[in-house]
Amino acid sequence: MQDLIERAAQTIRTARKTVALTGAGISAESGIPTFRDPGGLWDRYDPEEYATIEAFHRDPGKVWRMMKDFTELKTALPNPGHFGLAHLEQLGLLHCIITQNVDNLHQAAGSRDVIEFHGNMRQVVCLSCRKMLPLEEISLETLPPYCGCGGVFKPAGVFFGEPIPSHALYRSQDEAQSCDLILVIGTSAVVYPAADIPRVAKEAGAQVIEINPKHTDLTDWLADLIIQEKAGIAIPQIIAAIKAIAS
Numbered sequence: 001m002q003d004l005i006e007r008a009a010q011t012i013r014t015a016r017k018t019v020a021l022t023g024a025g026i027s028a029e030s031g032i033p034t035f036r037d038p039g040g041l042w043d044r045y046d047p048e049e050y051a052t053i054e055a056f057h058r059d060p061g062k063v064w065r066m067m068k069d070f071t072e073l074k075t076a077l078p079n080p081g082h083f084g085l086a087h088l089e090q091l092g093l094l095h096c097i098i099t100q101n102v103d104n105l106h107q108a109a110g111s112r113d114v115i116e117f118h119g120n121m122r123q124v125v126c127l128s129c130r131k132m133l134p135l136e137e138i139s140l141e142t143l144p145p146y147c148g149c150g151g152v153f154k155p156a157g158v159f160f161g162e163p164i165p166s167h168a169l170y171r172s173q174d175e176a177q178s179c180d181l182i183l184v185i186g187t188s189a190v191v192y193p194a195a196d197i198p199r200v201a202k203e204a205g206a207q208v209i210e211i212n213p214k215h216t217d218l219t220d221w222l223a224d225l226i227i228q229e230k231a232g233i234a235i236p237q238i239i240a241a242i243k244a245i246a247s
């Protein structure tokens with residue numbers, strides 16, 4: 001493992017432009033369940049009933065009640081994986097993070113350039129007038145919450161069946177095409193179009209480093225370097241190795 005960590009450190013140190021794509025796995029060590037691991041969110045809740053825009057239209061109160069119960073999202077703190085990526089950015093070794101997560105933990109750790117590919121859950125959007133408000137500015141006493149215009153508020157995270165926010169989609173494609181290294185961290189890489197970002201980067205000539213304790217769809221055919229370890233362990237070790245090379 002140490003050899004892989006040192007190779008990753010060397011690759012990051014010499015890359016011209018490094019981008020990270022993160023998924024639920026990077027927040028697992030903060031206590032937020034992933035979606036598809038055993039005991040994950042999709043074992044507890046059927047995505048057809050809670051995560052599609054059709055399900056939301058069918059019964060917005062039911063989806064809101066599930067969200068309100070999801071206390072991990074409100075109380076979680078960043079872990080060494082999040083802090084490590086923020087540190088890499090400060091060192092000038094990470095250009096930006098494209099995250100599928102809606103938990104705000106990259107920003108809480110100090111990362112400045114975070115592209116929220118699946119939106120975020122800190123805001124709500126009115127489905128009639130499209131007004132957006134911070135979640136804490138609306139009352140959740142009666143669910144679903146309604147806008148002054150009479151429309152229903154929806155959490156601003158992307159539901160299945162909704163488009164990716166266009167600025168996030170286009171910028172992510174640009175970053176993938178122009179980087180020469182992509183770190184793919186804590187994602188099963190099965191949900192498109194996010195899962196396509198590493199392929200776009202690879203086809204444009206980038207190297208791919210995957211950090212994930214488990215095998216994924218990308219492991220065999222796309223990754224140049226595979227670190228089968230938890231993000232909160234591997235990322236600090238890579239940073240220590242970068243500093244050791246530099247000293």
Ligand code: OAD
Nearest residue numbers: 023024025028034035036100186187188191212214230231
């Ligand atoms: P998944 O739950 O599909 O995958 C989580 C990945 O994290 C798995 O490959 C795990 O092996 C890995 N993992 C677990 N613990 C880890 C750790 N400590 N360090 C590193 N990796 C770890 O989550 P995503 O790939 O993020 O979309 O799921 C993608 C999308 O599917 C989500 O954004 C969400 C979901 O449906 C929407 O809801 C639109």
